[in-house]
Amino acid sequence: YEATFRLTATPEHAWDFSWFYSFLAEGGIKNWSKIVAGELPPEELGVRAVDDLTLEVETEGVFPPLxxxxxxxxxxxxKALEEYGPFYNSSVETSVSSGPFMLEEFDPGNKIVLVANPTYNGFRPPRLQRIECIYMDPSTMFAAFQNDEIDTVNYAYLTPADFELILNDPVLSENYLRHFGDFRTLYLLFDTFNPPFDSLDVRKAFAHAVDRDNIVPAVYGEIKGMPAHSMLMPGYPSSDTEGVLDEYQAYNCELAQEHLAKAGYPDGEGFPDQVLMLRGEGPARAALYQAVAAGIAECLNINIEVSNVDRKVYMDALNAKPTEVTFGAIDYGMDFLDPANMLGNVWKSGGRHSWKNDEFDQLVTDAAGMVGDPALRDQMFRDAERVLVDDVGGVFIAHEWAGDLFQPWVQGETIREPDSVGIAGMHWGNDQNMGDLYISNAKSE
Structure with missing residues (x-):
């Protein structure tokens, strides 16, 4: 661990890792940012191997989610790092594995083959002897699955038409295992530092003009998403499972028109034409945002064009200071399971969005570092999310369900048995479930 962290903090490698560890904000690993900036040597990083079984991590501040x-x-x-460099696992000859599987073949852009590690004696020893990961055109994956050429397809590669077939087929629907994924939320964002979206009434007008309760089921269906009225998906820590926040952005076209008139644009008169910028979205999300834009435009009697641009173009524009995205749509899923991530890392001042609210910033900062009173910490995050939706830092559209379509013969308790909240499936981040999977006799029948 010590060698790994020191490598990842050095300036020549930090681009690969800073996006993640910088999320720790005030509670980040001690000296991380200074080492990344070249101001301190890697040896000053707050990560130390105390002995063979103990790792000590020193942080800049208190950070409970660490x-x-x-x-x-x-x-x-x-040893492999020092001898072959950080990419030694990309070669069969130099790859080292302490897990249930090891690399047998790697043909970039074509295939990855893993085989059971004969020396592994840890948690969940592998039942499968071999796993082949085939690179293929995403548009052909469902057809390949139907022809029994592959054993699983992730939800991201299934089109609305594919889902329609799945829902109407008893075998397919039984073997599509839906789960929370990374609690991903889709939302609209604004440049709130400049007109017209510096006006809270304009932002409230847009928020109340979104008929998400009808649009999301119509475009996504219940299998892929649920309407969102706030940032945190139900089930995520501190999320609004009771719907207390729904009223702040509930669809009400008449109220939306009143807010727009109050902002100086009665019946949309004089409101500047807008371009809703999308981040290289696929067909399903693009269709959802198109429907949202059309609904806002119709309700408020304004013009909105939708532009789906290259992902890099979008992110460069979003991260520019000042931002070059006046009105955009984007999504975000958790990096770690704590509100400090989904609220703090995304919405606090200085982040990727051009929105600032001092009360929100203070609530999130204080809650993120709080220990000893979990109930108060939870309430502070809930209060912060209320500020976010009421001040319309964003207009929240949908929470995406994740899922995977499996062949009936792909079995394993970790994906087939419901968890403590009744959800089965290949839960996001649970890499250890690979050791539990097996191919049943049903394939040969």
């Missing part, structure tokens, strides 16, 4: 974040801190082997 143990959960460390789940994603995959290590490199020190």
């Amino acid at each position: 143990p959960g974040v460390m789940k994603f801190a995959f290590t490199l082997q020190k």
